Amino acid sequence: MSQADTMIKKRKVQIPQFLWSVLTLIGLGLLWQVLTVLMDIPSYILPSPLEIISKFISDFSLIFSHSLTTLSEVLLGFGLSLLVGVPLAISIVYSRYLASSFYPIIIAIQCIPMVSVAPILVIWFGYGLATKVLLASLISFFPIVINSVVGFRSLDSDMHDLGRSIGISEWKIFYYLRLPNALPHLFGGFKVGITLAVVGAIVGEFVASERGLGYLQLTANNRLDTVMVFATLFALALLGMMLFFAVHLVERFVMPWYNATKAEGSK
Template identity: 40%
Template sequence: MILIRALIIFLSILLVWHLITVVTEAPPYILPNPKLVIKAFISNSDLLFFHGLITLTEILLGLTIGLVFGIISAIFLAYYQTARQWLMPILVVSQAIPVFALAPVLVLWLGYGMASKVAMATLIIYFPVTAAFFDGLRRTNIGFLDLALTMNASQWSILRHIRIPSAIPALASGFRVATAVAPIGAIVGEWVGSSEGLGYLMLHANGRMQIDVMFAALFTLSFIAIALYYAVDAFLTRAVSWSPETHFNIKKD
């Protein structure tokens, strides 16, 4: 059902787009019609696949590294008051600096290759993951902790068996947000300086007035981002099925 709905939405967008190109008679180097883009998509599929894979790798690496660092930082912050007092302000300030502004510096330091893009994606997702998990760790049901104490549990086993599991739904929310924003980091990194990836391909195609290729790259990127989000969402929903969502529109008898 979801797939059918997605298909209908997709086809409607194509239709509206087609109508706009017909009505406005926009030249193809401003707004190519869908047919041209599909053609470009098919004739450049190898190219799109190659660059798409690069961008996807950057996103996945960024997500993994950001997740690992985020989890470690959150545990650290939750357990050490000194760390909280010193690191929290730094974390907040670091979020005030737009990642876009850091991109040139990162490219300068880490080079044109994948490392600078992965760093960008990591930076952009680190904060939502850390903040969400930290919040979850602090909100453990006090009754659970009491119970564990009467069972003579150590601090470590309380962390491992109680605090972390009960913070998983919060971590999942943070990671969902992270998955949605991670592509931004990778693409911005590619715009600033690279020789591979969909961001590079878009800039390159734009410079050569291959607007149809640019749009094809844009679609590939959207497809990657959406597929990734839904895959992660489905996985997380299953993983924290013990904490089911409550629905807003419950029917009343």
Template identity: 40%
Template sequence: MTDATHSVQDGARTAPARKPPSPNAVLDAVFDNLPAILAIVGCILLWQLVIWAFSVPTFMAPGPVDVLFAFKENAGLLWKNVLPTLMEAALGFVFGNLVAILLAVWFVYSRTAEKAFYPIAVIVKSIPIIALAPILVLLFGNGVAPKIIIAGLICFFPTLVNMVQGLKSASPAMLDLMRVLSASNAEIFWKVRLPASLPFLFAALKIAATSSVMGAIVAEWIGSSFGLGALIIEATYNFRSPLLYATVVIAAALAVVLFFAVSIIEKKVIRWKPVAPD
């Protein structure tokens, strides 16, 4: 049975392994992303030129130079507040996606459960997070728990939808072959359904990685004295625009880092490409 299932799994993949990275991999990556790098640098230069040309007051819209000085002057404050947001986003990402994956597996193997609970998931998703946040604060207090829950809720629905679709996308021919070979449901899941679902899952995880940071920040807006969200509110009310922009840049950078972290894991896990239909 083991040899047969291995051969079935190998049939869903293209045989060639990934080539080892070249010595100039970093340089190649820079050239591959050169258009994006130039576009970002161009936008920053244009931003600074507009600030200088129209003499825009710093409290309204600081230039990149002002934001850079804000980074230097408030490095300790920014670092102190980025860690709580990172923790809330990471825990929300893990728990939200874990619950979504477990529910997706249950839905695929139980049509009754899918009919009963899928609409509830849609209803929860339809509630605006900004409206749900105060309710969670009232229920769980003003600590870390509501922030993690909100970050998890934002991650939950895209992963649930994609994982259900991915598990159902397994080739019917391969499923029939596994049943002919007397494979158990667990063997079918690990050898056929799960590999088929991985591209769908990682597509959702990359969305969730950035959304979890947004969820944590939104949660911090509702009664919090720490984190990037609280720092954004404080900088806004005190007209500290350079600090506000610096905090937003840090939040965006944090989301980008999490996105690329998931992308790197995806490349390590998915070492095959689906065979294109004729």
């Protein structure tokens, strides 16, 4: 074997990870299309991907306007969970009382299905924006708090003791050591939380709403418009992926050193 053949053999063809996902989705879509045609499945039972995409394009303005409503509910709910969850996680790390008292309460709240909480919030706050924002916040609150607590506690105790021994204040230890060390855990919780916020907003729209993708899906289901139901599901999937990717971009911007380390380790 020549040296050139050896170099070619050693050279690896690197395919971007997102391309594998795109190819897989295309393959599943083609299989879905073929099965609906071969089995002659009525569109009111299971529409084909071409029918769903055609519906999505033809009613894009309607779907887009409802998507903006859902997006505002998700962002407000997610922002509220950040404003409350991250400071609470810091307080739990630094306070034994809060760690002992609030931790079980947070776990208990997470075990309650949000569908059962939604009617209570409707009684308290009505059919307006507040109900959907609170549901989106409640369902995304748990992973943000738990991941934040784990991240802030992950600082090595020897590193903390070393900082205190040389006279560094607890605030500087938090800012220069504990916070950078916790960022990967924080963004892990943010990624889960932003997708769960979409779920919470949709639950709120199912219970009490006159706008949003959840409301659009309910009205389409009442009209037995299965194609529109799947089109709203497609819009929800796009919305969730866009929000997840937005958090991922912020993560890459805030932690360039962490992403560079991961890239080197994958080689």
